[in-house]
Amino acid sequence: MIDASLPKLKLYKADWCGYCVRVMRKLDELGLAYEGVEVPIPHRDRREVIAVSGQPEVPVLVDGDVVIDDDDRIIPYLDARYGHKPE
Numbered sequence: 001m002i003d004a005s006l007p008k009l010k011l012y013k014a015d016w017c018g019y020c021v022r023v024m025r026k027l028d029e030l031g032l033a034y035e036g037v038e039v040p041i042p043h044r045d046r047r048e049v050i051a052v053s054g055q056p057e058v059p060v061l062v063d064g065d066v067v068i069d070d071d072d073r074i075i076p077y078l079d080a081r082y083g084h085k086p087e
């Protein structure tokens with residue numbers, strides 16, 4: 001169930017990107033709502049993700065003031081920030 005009280009996350013991604021799929025699976029697993037932004041294929045057209053993260057590759061997660069690139073950093077961040085704590 002999606003918790004509407006949680007902050008809206010934004011994920012810059014590409015449908016053909018396996019790293020992005022890993023992050024999307026984790027977001028779904030944690031029940032987190034997010035806005036997915038499909039980046040253009042040419043790097044020169046990826047102005048928004050470059051402006052936000054300083055580089056053109058995806059995935060990039062934006063969570064308020066937090067901007068993270070690389071699925072190997074995004075997934076542990078999501079687990080630590082939003083993962084279910086033991087009772």
Ligand SMILES: N[C@@H](CCC(=O)N[C@@H](CS)C(=O)NCC(=O)O)C(=O)O
Nearest residue numbers: 017018019056057058059070071072
């Ligand atoms: N170290 C990054 C690598 C990300 C990465 O290589 N992303 C690919 C897409 S899967 C990318 O944006 N490559 C540039 C491109 O071909 O557009 C991660 O693991 O998230």
